Amino acid sequence: MDSERHLIERVAKKLPSRIGGGLRVGIGDDAAVMRPRKGSEWVLTTDAFLENVHFQLRLHPPEAVGYKALARATSDLAAMGARPRYFLLSLALPPSCTGKWFDRFLEGMSRAARGFGLVLAGGDTTKNPLAAINLTVIGEVPPGQAVLRSGARPGNLICVSGTLGEAELGLRLLQRGWGKFSAGPSSELRVNKWSPNPRKKWVRLLRKHFYPEPRLALGEWLAKNRRATAMIDTSDGLSTDLAHLCEASGVGARVWAHRIPRVAVPNEIRKLGLDPLRLALDGGEDYELLFTVPRRTARRLPRVVRGVPITVIGEITRGKHILLMDGAGRTKTLPAQGWDPFRVRM
Amino acid sequence: MDSERHLIERVAKKLPSRIGGGLRVGIGDDAAVMRPRKGSEWVLTTDAFLENVHFQLRLHPPEAVGYKALARATSDLAAMGARPRYFLLSLALPPSCTGKWFDRFLEGMSRAARGFGLVLAGGDTTKNPLAAINLTVIGEVPPGQAVLRSGARPGNLICVSGTLGEAELGLRLLQRGWGKFSAGPSSELRVNKWSPNPRKKWVRLLRKHFYPEPRLALGEWLAKNRRATAMIDTSDGLSTDLAHLCEASGVGARVWAHRIPRVAVPNEIRKLGLDPLRLALDGGEDYELLFTVPRRTARRLPRVVRGVPITVIGEITRGKHILLMDGAGRTKTLPAQGWDPFRVRM
Numbered sequence: 001m002d003s004e005r006h007l008i009e010r011v012a013k014k015l016p017s018r019i020g021g022g023l024r025v026g027i028g029d030d031a032a033v034m035r036p037r038k039g040s041e042w043v044l045t046t047d048a049f050l051e052n053v054h055f056q057l058r059l060h061p062p063e064a065v066g067y068k069a070l071a072r073a074t075s076d077l078a079a080m081g082a083r084p085r086y087f088l089l090s091l092a093l094p095p096s097c098t099g100k101w102f103d104r105f106l107e108g109m110s111r112a113a114r115g116f117g118l119v120l121a122g123g124d125t126t127k128n129p130l131a132a133i134n135l136t137v138i139g140e141v142p143p144g145q146a147v148l149r150s151g152a153r154p155g156n157l158i159c160v161s162g163t164l165g166e167a168e169l170g171l172r173l174l175q176r177g178w179g180k181f182s183a184g185p186s187s188e189l190r191v192n193k194w195s196p197n198p199r200k201k202w203v204r205l206l207r208k209h210f211y212p213e214p215r216l217a218l219g220e221w222l223a224k225n226r227r228a229t230a231m232i233d234t235s236d237g238l239s240t241d242l243a244h245l246c247e248a249s250g251v252g253a254r255v256w257a258h259r260i261p262r263v264a265v266p267n268e269i270r271k272l273g274l275d276p277l278r279l280a281l282d283g284g285e286d287y288e289l290l291f292t293v294p295r296r297t298a299r300r301l302p303r304v305v306r307g308v309p310i311t312v313i314g315e316i317t318r319g320k321h322i323l324l325m326d327g328a329g330r331t332k333t334l335p336a337q338g339w340d341p342f343r344v345r346m
Numbered sequence: 347m348d349s350e351r352h353l354i355e356r357v358a359k360k361l362p363s364r365i366g367g368g369l370r371v372g373i374g375d376d377a378a379v380m381r382p383r384k385g386s387e388w389v390l391t392t393d394a395f396l397e398n399v400h401f402q403l404r405l406h407p408p409e410a411v412g413y414k415a416l417a418r419a420t421s422d423l424a425a426m427g428a429r430p431r432y433f434l435l436s437l438a439l440p441p442s443c444t445g446k447w448f449d450r451f452l453e454g455m456s457r458a459a460r461g462f463g464l465v466l467a468g469g470d471t472t473k474n475p476l477a478a479i480n481l482t483v484i485g486e487v488p489p490g491q492a493v494l495r496s497g498a499r500p501g502n503l504i505c506v507s508g509t510l511g512e513a514e515l516g517l518r519l520l521q522r523g524w525g526k527f528s529a530g531p532s533s534e535l536r537v538n539k540w541s542p543n544p545r546k547k548w549v550r551l552l553r554k555h556f557y558p559e560p561r562l563a564l565g566e567w568l569a570k571n572r573r574a575t576a577m578i579d580t581s582d583g584l585s586t587d588l589a590h591l592c593e594a595s596g597v598g599a600r601v602w603a604h605r606i607p608r609v610a611v612p613n614e615i616r617k618l619g620l621d622p623l624r625l626a627l628d629g630g631e632d633y634e635l636l637f638t639v640p641r642r643t644a645r646r647l648p649r650v651v652r653g654v655p656i657t658v659i660g661e662i663t664r665g666k667h668i669l670l671m672d673g674a675g676r677t678k679t680l681p682a683q684g685w686d687p688f689r690v691r692m
Contacts, residue, residue: 030577031422032391033487036382036387053474054472077376077377079377126400126687128396134480136392136434141379146377341350
């Protein structure tokens with residue numbers, strides 16, 4: 001059985017955790033000590049990632065668990081336009097996850113940390129029958145530059161980055177047994193009869209569910225250039241996250257269904273009842289940015305920023321209603337049917 | 347079934363969470379935004395508090411769960427000499443804990459937050475079969491004033507605040523069925539035949555296990571007056587926490603057993619095999635401060651600081667050994683037998 005100390009040593013070795021820059025005291029003391037940069041504001045968020053709620057050991061490769069735990073939390077910084085700096089890792093693990101699984105978990109988390117520019121500043125480890133991971137991520141933003149949920153105004157156009165519904169499609173396929181990972185380091189996918197060349201195709205369709213990419217560069221660009229009046233990341237699903245944004249801003253919205261950039265569902269699996277529009281509207285965990293821009297500046301908004309496509313999908317309205325308009329101009333209410341952990345679904 | 351939104355509304359209502367001071371954006375957005383005070387360093391720590399690892403729903407009143415979750419994390423700030431400012435709360439709860447239990451939990455956490463001077467800045471809620479709580483606490487300290495574990499030097503005297511072993515005694519009695527709390531708001535204790543006036547006595551003996559007091563004022567005083575060369579809080583137990591401090595400082599220690607301020611075990615329960623010295627050496631969760639002071643300034647150290655007694659219990663030595671010396675001058679090795687979540691105990 002591993003001691004807590006040995007686990008912490010492995011964490012320190014695998015994850016970027018060097019003292020320097022603003023970090024005066026890192027892991028190994030009672031708390032981390034940081035010196036904020038002059039004239040900056042700090043942006044902080046905390047996020048739980050729990051076995052059997054957010055992931056399953058038999059379905060998710062350890063690398064994806066480590067990567068995604070950090071990516072989810074960091075996406076909240078992207079949604080504020082902040083630049084990631086440090087993170088704190090709280091780890092509760094069953095003894096079965098302290099061996100090889102743990103090395104692979106750290107591998108995935110290390111990839112995320114380096115990719116996002118994060119340094120581990122502190123943490124906590126304990127034993128628990130189920131894996132329970134909590135991330136606290138700390139970022140910086142110039143004073144007054146953070147983009148809030150509450151700044152959307154009637155007439156603003158609604159934009160979204162990337163493609164919606166991809167992560168949900170991956171999750172649905174995974175739940176249907178389309179990807180079952182071996183315990184080995186190669187993360188092999190079992191062959192499934194549905195597809196002619198299943199392995200390659202599945203890897204592609206599962207990628208966004210396993211390895212979402214927080215839109216950090218886009219978020220920072222929007223904040224720095226003061227292009228967005230309000231912003232949120234699509235963690236719960238467009239219908240729910242747009243409702244959050246509208247509520248915080250005290251406005252309504254009209255979304256043009258045919259404009260929504262939605263997941264491509266391969267023909268051979270359409271028969272599974274996977275509707276691209278539904279996946280795009282209510283599917284969670286894409287971690288794209290949903291933001292609003294003044295109509296007069298919308299024209300000057302590039303279609304692609306830092307490699308990420310941006311699509312105008314609707315407009316902010318007076319009142320409180322959120323409506324979905326189809327290609328023929330018919331509107332209906334768009335209910336918030338994304339992810340709510342305390343609401344029973346399906 | 348409660349929605350996530352309704353839970354968050356109750357949190358915001360019960361816990362201090364007002365925008366102002368350095369807090370620009372609090373709960374309700376993607377992340378919190380804070381403006382650090384000029385010329386201050388930030389001290390951050392994260393801490394999990396898990397059902398069936400750190401507490402049990404049938405043994406611990408909800409108020410104590412809420413209070414202690416925050417107190418444990420805040421004690422790490424006391425150990426750095428920092429002043430608490432903000433906290434982030436990550437809550438995973440079973441549906442059975444979202445009703446009356448949750449109100450009482452928030453009651454206890456609110457008492458802790460107000461007592462420690464903490465404002466809730468953000469959080470995360472989700473559903474989970476077992477309660478899993480994670481706290482991130484943020485404090486401030488003047489630059490360079492944080493007291494680390496690594497500053498102890500040979501010849502320094504070792505000091506401890508308060509009395510050791512009290513929390514462990516409470517835990518042992520609780521585990522033996524000495525305190526079983528009703529689900530009602532009065533937190534009634536069941537009568538036990540051991541004691542002539544059990545209820546009062548138990549409340550006293552269980553208090554430190556349920557409601558530990560982070561030594562914030564003492565920690566800040568020691569840091570501000572630069573009295574302590576190294577400091578740690580006794581969360582795992584004296585024998586283990588002293589080993590942590592010595593390892594970080596690259597030193598050894600000699601502890602005088604007869605000087606250790608230890609829990610008073612009532613005569614009528616001595617027969618349960620509860621040895622006060624063992625409880626004081628290896629019992630965790632007292633959340634007292636263990637610190638070292640230069641010998642030449644030790645004489646000027648008050649015996650009581652901000653109402654908390656301080657006792658000199660040993661000295662720092664060269665080498666790596668940690669020794670326990672009894673009243674007759676006999677020494678033996680003091681093994682680290684406090685709490686290690688990944689080591690099998692008993």
